[in-house]
Amino acid sequence: MELNEIKELVKLLDESSLTWLELELDGSRILLKKEKQLTAAGKQEVPVSVPAAASAVQAEEPDPVQPAAKYREDLITVSSPIVGTFYSAASPEAEPFVEENSKVKKGDPLCIIEAMKLMNEIEAEQDLEIVEILITNGEMVEYGQPLFLARSI
Template identity: 60%
Template sequence: VEAPLRAVPPSAPAPPAAPQEELYTVKAPMVGTFYRAPAPDAPPYVQVGDRVEKGQVLCIIEAMKLMNEIEAEVSGEVVAILVENAQPVEYGQPLFLIREKK
């Protein structure tokens, strides 16, 4: 016969969770098609791990046949690209996560 399990009170409170890293989210300023490079045969503007400066072009969004350069609003390191190349994006949709340079 198995003994019933008893709840064991914790001997100390659990440590607080580590604070989540603050990342800056670059969002689409318009509806359109997301492109990582200036042309199909060109290298992408940025890759994950790249350091970027405020004002540096990150991608383009094509809207109504106009190519709109989307620039970094902060300096730091690109930690994630959240959209696939040539995918439609909505206004306010997150595009990049950047770890700000302090």
């Protein structure tokens, strides 16, 4: 991983509401965290980005984001497998991949999550009916964050 790519990751983390970002690529691993620091003048908390060293440093695995509320037990929660930006369609002019009450087959695209300028198509792991879309287009998502509520068909 090049220094410019790492700088871009730090900038992405600084500009987002994310508190950490972890990436493993070609055997190298990088973990970026925002930590809070107290200032002497008004004792306000100020976020500070702390880049971690790549592969040589083994960092403690952060817990995936836990949903704030427990969803209905009869529904399947489709969660984000990566950190990135959620897109509901392939392009701004295109129709969304799914809408509420859409039925999809295993392997059909549900959304795209952009991470480091790579578009990652998230596919249905089984036949589903989308009950609720929990994320808006263009929103940042964290690893493990719920994206859809669905019913198995």
